[in-house]
Amino acid sequence: MTGTFAVKLEEKRYLPDPRFKATAWTPDYTRAYQEFMRDPDAFWDRIARELVWFGPWDRVREWNHPYAKWFVNGKMNITYNCLDRHVTSERKDKPALVWRGEGGEERRLTYDGLYREVMRFANGLKSLGVGKGDRVCIYMPLVPEQVVAMLACARIGAVHSVVFGGFGPDALAMRINDAEAKVLITADVGYRRGKAVPLREIAKEALTHTPCVEKVVVLRRGTPAVDLDPAREVDYADLCREAAPDCPAETMDAEDPLFILYTSGSTGAPKGIVHSCGGYAVGTYYTARHDFDIKETDVFWCTADPGWITGHSYVVYGPLAVGTTVVIVEGTPDYPDPGVYWHLVQDLGVTIFYTAPTAIRMFMRYGDEWPAKYDLSTLRVLGSVGEPLNPEAFEWYYHHIGGGRCPVVDTWWQTETGMHIITTMIGEAMKPGFAGKPIPGAVVDVVDRQGNPVPPGTGGFLVIREPWPAMLRTVYRNDERYRTYWETIPGCYTAGDLAVKDKEGYIMILGRADDLIIVAGHNIGTAEVESALVSHDAVAEAAVIGKPDPLKGNVIKAFVTLRVGVSPGDGLSAELARHVRKSLGPVAVPAEIEYVDRLPKTRSGKIMRRVLKARELGIDPGDISTLEE
Numbered sequence: 001m002t003g004t005f006a007v008k009l010e011e012k013r014y015l016p017d018p019r020f021k022a023t024a025w026t027p028d029y030t031r032a033y034q035e036f037m038r039d040p041d042a043f044w045d046r047i048a049r050e051l052v053w054f055g056p057w058d059r060v061r062e063w064n065h066p067y068a069k070w071f072v073n074g075k076m077n078i079t080y081n082c083l084d085r086h087v088t089s090e091r092k093d094k095p096a097l098v099w100r101g102e103g104g105e106e107r108r109l110t111y112d113g114l115y116r117e118v119m120r121f122a123n124g125l126k127s128l129g130v131g132k133g134d135r136v137c138i139y140m141p142l143v144p145e146q147v148v149a150m151l152a153c154a155r156i157g158a159v160h161s162v163v164f165g166g167f168g169p170d171a172l173a174m175r176i177n178d179a180e181a182k183v184l185i186t187a188d189v190g191y192r193r194g195k196a197v198p199l200r201e202i203a204k205e206a207l208t209h210t211p212c213v214e215k216v217v218v219l220r221r222g223t224p225a226v227d228l229d230p231a232r233e234v235d236y237a238d239l240c241r242e243a244a245p246d247c248p249a250e251t252m253d254a255e256d257p258l259f260i261l262y263t264s265g266s267t268g269a270p271k272g273i274v275h276s277c278g279g280y281a282v283g284t285y286y287t288a289r290h291d292f293d294i295k296e297t298d299v300f301w302c303t304a305d306p307g308w309i310t311g312h313s314y315v316v317y318g319p320l321a322v323g324t325t326v327v328i329v330e331g332t333p334d335y336p337d338p339g340v341y342w343h344l345v346q347d348l349g350v351t352i353f354y355t356a357p358t359a360i361r362m363f364m365r366y367g368d369e370w371p372a373k374y375d376l377s378t379l380r381v382l383g384s385v386g387e388p389l390n391p392e393a394f395e396w397y398y399h400h401i402g403g404g405r406c407p408v409v410d411t412w413w414q415t416e417t418g419m420h421i422i423t424t425m426i427g428e429a430m431k432p433g434f435a436g437k438p439i440p441g442a443v444v445d446v447v448d449r450q451g452n453p454v455p456p457g458t459g460g461f462l463v464i465r466e467p468w469p470a471m472l473r474t475v476y477r478n479d480e481r482y483r484t485y486w487e488t489i490p491g492c493y494t495a496g497d498l499a500v501k502d503k504e505g506y507i508m509i510l511g512r513a514d515d516l517i518i519v520a521g522h523n524i525g526t527a528e529v530e531s532a533l534v535s536h537d538a539v540a541e542a543a544v545i546g547k548p549d550p551l552k553g554n555v556i557k558a559f560v561t562l563r564v565g566v567s568p569g570d571g572l573s574a575e576l577a578r579h580v581r582k583s584l585g586p587v588a589v590p591a592e593i594e595y596v597d598r599l600p601k602t603r604s605g606k607i608m609r610r611v612l613k614a615r616e617l618g619i620d621p622g623d624i625s626t627l628e629e
């Protein structure tokens with residue numbers, strides 16, 4: 001079995017205003033891609049030279065399948081590129097971070113201000129005995145100190161492992177123990193929907209079975225300030241106050257580890273993905289600048305929490321290396337009302353906005369009137385990440401948020417890739433439903449199980465053929481697991497996604513390969529069926545699973561949430577079945593449709609089909625530590 005299958009492709013396209021192309025950092029995608037393919041090492045060498053290095057590299061890359069080294073023997077520190085480089089320039093007094101809290105509170109840190117805070121906290125960590133190579137766990141709400149903590153670790157060569165503040169004690173303990181973190185940095189509380197989330201209490205519970213943790217740094221936000229346990233806990237502000245102001249950046253080898261990040265675990269047990277300093281810095285700097293086309297006056301808002309890779313690469317390291325103004329918001333997209341994000345865009349003059357399809361579909365569900373209340377005219381580029389941006393959601397985002405004016409960059413990548421791999425570069429024709437083409441710098445293909453390329457219109461496995469600078473270096477303490485990425489399909493990095501190319505080389509992501517349903521011998525991607533359902537006016541979100549069937553092997557069962565104001569009246573299921581049949585054919589029609597109020601999702605917004613399936617079949621759902629409450 002080759003694992004391939006036929007897919008019907010959308011034809012629609014949008015051409016952005018030619019001015020985008022004329023002024024873009026990558027003004028001609030095709031030429032840039034050819035230049036890259038002619039001499040990949042020269043391409044990356046040129047980009048790496050835009051950053052500051054303490055010592056030169058001997059070779060751009062060393063590829064010893066499945067192990068890559070980038071900028072071999074080069075010396076650098078990513079924070080020098082995110083901070084020092086800017087404070088000695090006109091960017092010194094430019095806002096680096098603009099933070100908003102749920103109640104509308106605001107804090108601003110200039111590049112100089114951020115630089116000073118990072119150095120103090122870095123010295124504070126040193127005073128706790130943290131040094132190069134030590135692991136530090138960061139379990140914080142989305143406040144400037146979360147970013148400061150990450151940068152402070154990187155400054156002294158400590159390896160951070162950020163755990164999203166929405167995780168519970170078991171998930172936190174598992175991550176602390178796997179990484180053998182010496183210090184935990186947390187806060188008394190985070191705020192969500194007007195309520196305080198007791199992070200320190202959750203951390204305390206986790207710490208009852210994490211013998212490796214020696215000290216806990218607590219950021220105290222609430223009044224009156226909570227009492228700390230003097231034996232183990234240290235106040236964040238005291239630590240900074242007592243620390244020396246200057247902390248030169250530690251000299252790091254390009255291949256030294258920068259951080260560990262546990263994958264969101266939508267499939268199986270979490271893996272500690274290890275990223276290294278040099279290649280990650282180059283890859284995130286380049287993609288942030290070129291894929292979003294960040295210019296000096298932009299105000300950049302990526303709505304992800306730094307607890308996810310999107311936050312690491314496109315809230316913290318990439319945008320700060322570029323030297324842009326980064327907006328960070330502690331809160332949820334529909335609290336206190338579904339207009340809160342658009343209010344912030346208007347208020348802060350956001351020009352580049354990057355979010356996830358799950359948020360976009362939620363906004364669609366609340367209705368067009370919410371964005372219509374605000375002036376969104378500052379926006380010039382929109383981004384999407386995390387799941388397929390189905391054509392329906394693309395259209396809504398493009399018209400209702402972007403005013404039909406802003407390119408939409410649908411970026412495909414993973415915790416493992418560290419940086420964007422596929423998108424439609426600014427200025428190029430956009431095709432709803434397609435993420436786009438490999439960025440100049442990545443070699444991507446759609447192949448069968450043996451690694452042979454499949455023709456346009458035939459679905460197969462998405463692979464990356466060549467190493468790239470920000471690729472994962474290993475899975476922490478599980479190198480065997482690392483090797484399977486490169487050994488599943490001969491010679492390629494297997495992403496685990498299904499995809500299809502069209503004749504022009506645009507790639508449509510069909511969903512995870514493990515979310516494939518085989519119905520009567522036909523492979524059906526869950527994403528495809530879901531997209532078809534969501535394209536119906538009545539449907540807000542959909543998740544489909546395969547349900548064992550004696551005749552067909554599997555049949556499709558769909559779980560559907562309806563748009564506000566729609567009820568599953570007579571004939572809706574038949575109507576939806578007709579709708580799917582029309583777009584995908586009879587084989588993809590759900591045998592069963594169940595209407596639900598909400599779908600089980602990971603905290604990063606991925607639908608956990610595995611949970612629906614387990615519930616349906618009455619079996620154990622496996623690890624659900626990443627499930628939203």
Ligand code: WT7
Binds near residue numbers: 604
């Ligand atoms: C998986 C990686 C990378 C940041 C967020 C998720 C899916 C990601 C897209 C996209 C379709 C996408 C893939 C991928 N995915 N971006 N633009 N279109 N699917 O990181 O948790 O490591 O998940 O997310 O299935 O394999 P992650």
